[in-house]
Amino acid sequence: MVRWRKFSTSLHSCAVKRTECAVEPSQGSEQEVPSQTLLNWGLERRSLALIAQRTLKNVVRATGVGLHSGDTVYLTLRPAPENHGIQFKRVDLDPPALIQATADSVSQTTLSTCLSSPEGATVSTVEHLLSALSGLGIDNVLIECNAPELPIMDGSASPFVFLIQSAGVREQTAPREYLRITHIIEVEDSGKTARLEPFNGFRISFSIDFDHPVVDQGACKTVVDVDEASFVREVSRARTFGFMRDLDYLKANNLARGGSMANAIVVGEDRILNDDGLRQNDEFVKHKVLDALGDLYLAGRPIIGHYSGSRSGHALNNRLLRQLLSDPSHYEVVSFENAADCPIPVLPIVENDA
Numbered sequence: 001m002v003r004w005r006k007f008s009t010s011l012h013s014c015a016v017k018r019t020e021c022a023v024e025p026s027q028g029s030e031q032e033v034p035s036q037t038l039l040n041w042g043l044e045r046r047s048l049a050l051i052a053q054r055t056l057k058n059v060v061r062a063t064g065v066g067l068h069s070g071d072t073v074y075l076t077l078r079p080a081p082e083n084h085g086i087q088f089k090r091v092d093l094d095p096p097a098l099i100q101a102t103a104d105s106v107s108q109t110t111l112s113t114c115l116s117s118p119e120g121a122t123v124s125t126v127e128h129l130l131s132a133l134s135g136l137g138i139d140n141v142l143i144e145c146n147a148p149e150l151p152i153m154d155g156s157a158s159p160f161v162f163l164i165q166s167a168g169v170r171e172q173t174a175p176r177e178y179l180r181i182t183h184i185i186e187v188e189d190s191g192k193t194a195r196l197e198p199f200n201g202f203r204i205s206f207s208i209d210f211d212h213p214v215v216d217q218g219a220c221k222t223v224v225d226v227d228e229a230s231f232v233r234e235v236s237r238a239r240t241f242g243f244m245r246d247l248d249y250l251k252a253n254n255l256a257r258g259g260s261m262a263n264a265i266v267v268g269e270d271r272i273l274n275d276d277g278l279r280q281n282d283e284f285v286k287h288k289v290l291d292a293l294g295d296l297y298l299a300g301r302p303i304i305g306h307y308s309g310s311r312s313g314h315a316l317n318n319r320l321l322r323q324l325l326s327d328p329s330h331y332e333v334v335s336f337e338n339a340a341d342c343p344i345p346v347l348p349i350v351e352n353d354a
């Protein structure tokens with residue numbers, strides 16, 4: 001079944017304090033797919049279409065606050081050529097440093113995922129942007145930032161979804177390569193587990209053990225069959241969360257200086273301290289799904305399989321990926337000449353006005 005993506009014009013994510021975004025026409029030399037070609041695709045042509053890689057159509061910029069520094073961070077997303085993958089560029093360094101978004105680049109996982117280049121340049125808090133790129137099916141992008149951390153925005157992936165949709169999406173010609181799980185892989189640490197197993201689709205199951213009066217115990221488990229529509233609808237708006245007592249500790253130790261109720265759910269002793277409460281009843285576990293999606297995108301290709309996490313976090317997710325990628329018998333790389341054969345729905349591009 002073909003579903004057509006409609007770009008959301010809901011600008012809830014633009015209400016984020018200290019966050020701005022801007023789009024500029026692409027200066028890239030890549031050939032642009034004529035919009036009428038895509039819009040005129042009928043169901044029959046669509047079902048026979050190759051699933052190709054995608055990048056952004058235009059350069060897009062955002063400004064936000066760094067979670068740890070509290071400083072203003074400038075972010076630019078640029079279209080990138082086929083097989084470029086996701087790369088970060090620290091433009092504040094001389095010379096600027098490229099940092100690959102790969103499982104091997106993960107150097108630290110305390111509080112957020114931090115990536116490092118072989119030369120030691122770092123960029124942290126990458127998981128929410130990676131989650132948005134994964135959810136929206138962007139294969140190739142160059143992400144420039146002027147600080148060692150990305151802006152936290154509102155603590156969810158929603159502002160990044162808005163940015164990417166504002167930039168527009170361009171289909172390229174090279175086939176998208178998926179990583180299909182062929183064997184069960186599981187890692188465990190002190191009762192926390194993360195697992196990948198064969199599945200004809202992309203499914204994320206997650207459970208948290210969050211025994212606190214503000215958490216609905218019936219909303220600590222979730223299963224999401226991930227595609228672009230379900231990601232935007234069910235996952236992208238779920239914010240990161242923390243306890244008020246931890247926030248006080250972190251700030252006393254010069255960490256999370258940018259942390260506030262503008263970019264996290266803050267849990268008090270007996271209530272959610274944010275004025276508007278939760279965005280969805282299961283926002284806590286849905287944010288864990290959001291994080292897992294970002295972490296898994298460091299595999300370098302979209303996954304066909306079933307991920308299950310129980311109290312897992314960035315560290316365990318990275319161990320899982322490293323174990324997966326360490327043995328090519330765990331997976332196979334596949335592409336689809338015919339979109340109808342792909343078990344994960346890929347929505348046709350709908351042109352916006354950007």
Ligand SMILES: [Zn+2]
Pocket residue numbers: 127128240287291
């Ligand atoms: Zn997160």
